[in-house]
Amino acid sequence: MAVIRGTEKAAHDLFMRGLVKGTTHLAAGHEAIAVGASAALRPDDYVFATYRGHHHAIARGASPEGCLAELMQRSTGVCRAKGGSMHLTRADHGMLGSYAIVGAHLPMANGAAWSARLRGTSQVAVAFFGDGATNIGAFHEALNLAAVWKLAVVFVCENNRYMEYTPIASVTSVPNPAADRAAANGMPGVLVDGNDVVAVHEAMATAVDRARAGDGPTVLEALTYRHFGHSRTDPATYRPAAEVEEWLARDPLILARRRLAEWGVPQADVDAVEARAADTVAAASRAAQDAPPADPEDAFTDVWADGGWAWRT
Numbered sequence: 001m002a003v004i005r006g007t008e009k010a011a012h013d014l015f016m017r018g019l020v021k022g023t024t025h026l027a028a029g030h031e032a033i034a035v036g037a038s039a040a041l042r043p044d045d046y047v048f049a050t051y052r053g054h055h056h057a058i059a060r061g062a063s064p065e066g067c068l069a070e071l072m073q074r075s076t077g078v079c080r081a082k083g084g085s086m087h088l089t090r091a092d093h094g095m096l097g098s099y100a101i102v103g104a105h106l107p108m109a110n111g112a113a114w115s116a117r118l119r120g121t122s123q124v125a126v127a128f129f130g131d132g133a134t135n136i137g138a139f140h141e142a143l144n145l146a147a148v149w150k151l152a153v154v155f156v157c158e159n160n161r162y163m164e165y166t167p168i169a170s171v172t173s174v175p176n177p178a179a180d181r182a183a184a185n186g187m188p189g190v191l192v193d194g195n196d197v198v199a200v201h202e203a204m205a206t207a208v209d210r211a212r213a214g215d216g217p218t219v220l221e222a223l224t225y226r227h228f229g230h231s232r233t234d235p236a237t238y239r240p241a242a243e244v245e246e247w248l249a250r251d252p253l254i255l256a257r258r259r260l261a262e263w264g265v266p267q268a269d270v271d272a273v274e275a276r277a278a279d280t281v282a283a284a285s286r287a288a289q290d291a292p293p294a295d296p297e298d299a300f301t302d303v304w305a306d307g308g309w310a311w312r313t
Contacts, residue, residue, distance in 0.1 A: 001031040001197065001253055002274050004055045006281035007064040008228075011054065011071055011085075015232055019289065020071045024085045025052040028227040029195075032252035033158050034059040036200025037126065037220075040208050046094050046112040046125040048105040051086035052158075052226075053098030056128055061093035064284035074291035081294030082302075103129060103136035106155065110142055113151040113211075124152045124211045132163025134177035143185040143219070152211035154204065157221045158194060164230045165238055182219035194222025195252045198259060225250075 008028040014020045027034070034055035041047070049056040054067055062078050070077030071085050079089055089097040096112065099105040109127035116123040133139050134157060146153045157178035161168060174180035182189025188210075192203040200222055207218035225247035229236035236244075260270055300309035 001035050001256060002277035003064060003280055004031045004034065004058050005253060006277055007058060007067060007284070008054060010064070010068060010281055010285045012228070012232075014068065014072065014285070014289075020085070021073065022084060023231045023233060024054075024071065025050075025231050026226070026228045027052050027055040029225050029247075029252065030158055030160070031055055032197035032200055032256070033128070033156065033194045033222045033224060036197040037128075037156060037204045039201050040204040041094075041124065041126065044094060044121070045123050045208075046096055046109065046116075048096055048109045048112070048125070048127045049088075049098045050102070050105070050129055050133075050158075051098055051100045052130065053088055053128070054085070057088040057090060057095055057098070060090060060095040062088060062090045062095065064281050065287045068285055068288035069291050072288055072291075073294050074288055075294045075298070076288065076291040077294070080298050080301075082299065103133040103138035103142075105129070106133070106138050106142035107145070109153050109155075110146050110149075110151055113146070113153045114149065116152060122152070122212050124154060124208050126154045126156060128156045128158060130163065131157060131159040131161065131168040131177050132166075133157070134168075134181065135163070135172060140181075140185075143182070143187070143217070146217040147185045147187050150214065150216035152214070153217040154207045154211055155217060155219045156204070157219065158224055159221055160224050160226045162226075162230070162239070165234070176221050178219050179221035187217050187219060189219045189221065191221050191223070194224035195250050196255050196259075197252060224252075227251075 005028055008026045011024055015024055038059040047056055047060055057067055066078040070079055070083055073081040083089055086100045087098050106127045109125040112125040168177055176191055179189035179191045190203050193199045203220055207220055257270055301307055303309040
């Protein structure tokens with residue numbers, strides 16, 4: 001979690017220095033969801049994320065250096081500069097991409113779970129999505145099909161209260177946009193504190209065990225809060241100051257430190273972990289900045305499964 005937080009801060013700083021082009025959607029504040037959920041998965045399970053997916057890429061094994069290099073269009077980026085911030089992918093770690101189209105990847109998670117069934121494996125597919133996706137048709141279609149076919153899918157809603165700039169509560173008929181709609185599709189809907197990494201892990205482990213046992217999908221709704229605006233162009237002034245203050249006091253890293261103290265972990269050990277994380281991110285940022293730019297010719301590779309680009313007849 002500390003490495004993810006540091007990487008997000010580095011991405012912000014590099015953007016402000018003009019080294020990251022385009023935009024970014026930072027996940028600072030969402031770390032407990034990615035880490036807690038990923039800790040309940042096997043290395044061969046599948047993960048699909050949104051354009052706010054840096055935390056999931058790192059939680060599934062992408063390096064901070066690879067992610068920062070990707071944001072800066074370097075040749076050492078996780079996608080060799082062809083993905084950018086919104087399309088981080090590490091297929092060899094089961095991270096099957098971040099997707100910019102809201103809700104589009106939920107049916108894809110169904111496809112991955114169906115593939116696992118056809119191949120006779122016990123792999124689970126996980127789709128992470130924001131609260132805004134719950135009002136997209138693909139969300140309802142994916143839940144219905146997953147339930148009908150009893151697919152091994154876990155749908156995880158990262159509810160940070162805002163669908164871009166609009167409060168989700170102002171445009172949704174139920175208090176919990178994901179969990180409250182699960183029953184209509186015949187599956188469990190679980191509400192969890194998305195800032196508590198232990199709570200997320202426990203809820204995810206139950207859902208994953210259920211899916212792996214053949215009992216079908218689950219919807220987890222993890223309540224959280226983003227520390228930055230929706231994207232780098234958003235100052236987030238529409239959020240009430242008292243609300244921001246309340247949620248920042250419940251920072252996932254603060255809650256994790258508190259749990260460790262309750263379990264008797266020495267503060268010196270916690271400080272050492274945070275120092276190692278800071279060193280890791282600092283080294284990653286330097287290496288990413290020093291890496292050579294991507295070769296434009298790389299744009300023509302990996303178009304086809306054999307790595308080529310020429311049209312097949």
